[in-house]
Amino acid sequence: MSKQHKQSQKRYNEISSDIRFQVIIGIVLIIAIIIFSYLNLNRTALLQIESPNNIIIEKNTNTIFLETLTLRQKIAQMIITYDKKENKEQLQNLLIGGIHIGAKSSKEEFLSQLSDYQAQAKIPFLLTIDLEGCGNPFESFAKFPAVVNISTNEEAYIIGYQQGLLLKELGFTINFAPVIDLNDTIWKCRTFNGTIEEISEKAASYIKGLQDTGIIATAKHFPGKTIIANDPHKDIVITIIDKDDIEPFNYVKKENVSAIMVSHQITSGFIDSNGKPSTVSKEVNVKIHEQFDGLVISDEIGMGGLKSYYKDDITNLYIDVFSSGNDLIIYFNTDISQLVQLIDIIETSVKQGKIREKDIDKSVYKILKAKGFNVINHKLYK
Structure with missing residues (x-):
């Protein structure tokens, strides 16, 4: 070669x-x-999600035994996430407390999807909506006036009642309304006109109309002045609260509003959040609970304002929002693995003593009552 x-x-x-x-x-x-x-x-399929078959419910009396829920299931009951039908089975297995429903193309689509969510749920979801009086998620089949155009208490009651009947028919549980912030300069159409007294009375009338149909009304956003300059969906809001700002909230408390939503702004003055966003401030939550034993609901914790305050420190955000006194935490992250991470963090925090399990139980007790259960809890705390 x-x-x-x-x-x-x-x-x-x-x-x-x-x-x-x-x-x-x-x-x-x-x-x-x-x-x-x-x-x-397929990451959601690979997650270790507990079966809810451990829960004891007496069907004939609609009685649920709180101590049969695991700690993780109780934490999950405190979460309201966003509507994504592909997540239905995982949300049911996790025992997530509620689902916020977005706009649909028709009445039939609402009826079908809400019924589908509840069909196999061991514990029914709280199904929530924002029918606030500005954007109307039912525009294609139901018309309602802007809240700013409601002129009398009687009209406020009728609108609340009409909306409640529709929400009940569709399968909803909670309406995140009315907005009773004073001087809403960004979305003026969703707040009542008039003096503080007139606004308070219209809000109470609307709430009564809504709740007379069995729908839970939510007065928001405590302690007021949420959107007078910046949008908390994007930026942290810092504001001074006057006595006038909380008058509508005090009024609707006396008129038996079922829920109050707390906002993310940092406040001083009549309500001092101690340098923290109101949602994670124990000082603000103490004020909410004065003469009020209903549900306290956080505003959505994925908003830019709250996240910027924590500089993406998700762990401390989660711990603070659960430990400050909120019963329900709104979190619109539809990634199941992120919801599991949230539950993991809170479970660990309870075991480390950063969050008291008896406080979790108090919130879940209220949530289950709101879902129509007779609730029995034999667990004793020191």
Whole structure:
């Protein structure tokens, strides 16, 4: 064999070896991509989600025994997440407390999806909506006036009652309304007009109309002045609260509003949040609970204002919002793994003594009562 031929053969072997190596690397990469894609697409299926079959409910008396819920299930009951029908089974298995429903194309779609959510739920979801008086999620089949155009207490009651009948028919549990902030300069159409007394009375009349149909009304956003300058969906709001700002809230408390939503702004003055967003301020929650034993609901904790305050320190955000006195935490993250992470963090915090389990139980007791259960809890705390 000639020297030139040997060199050619050697070069051929080197090239062949290099090609084989590249092919092997390519195959390995393709396999890795396929595995990663599979895991990414199926990560919710791989999560260890507890079966809710441990819960004891006496059907004939609609009695639920609180101590049969695990700590993780009780934490999950305090969460309201966002509507995503692909998550239905995981949300049912996790025992998530509620689902906030977005706009649909028709009445039939609302009826179908809400019924589908509840069909296999061991504990019914709280199904919530924002029918505030500005944007109307039922625009295609039901018309309602803007709240700002409601002129009398009688009209406020009728609108509340009409909306309540529709919400009940569709399968809703809670309406996140009315807005009783004074001087809403961003969405003026969703707040009542008039003096503080007139606003308070219209709000109470609307609430009575809504609750007379069995729908839970939510006065928001305590302690007021939520959107007078900046939008808390984007920025942290810092404001001074006057006595006038909380007068509508005090009024509707006396008129038996079922729930109050607390906002994210940092406040001073008549209500001092001690330098923290109101949602995570124990000082603000103490004020809410004065002469009020209904549900306290956080505003959505994924809002830009709250996240910017915590500088993406999700762990402390979660701990603070659960430990400050909120009964229900709104979190519109539809990634099941993120909801599981939230439950993990709160479970660990309870075991570490950062959050008291008896406070979790108090909130879940109220939530289950709001769902229509007779609730029995034999667990004793020191």
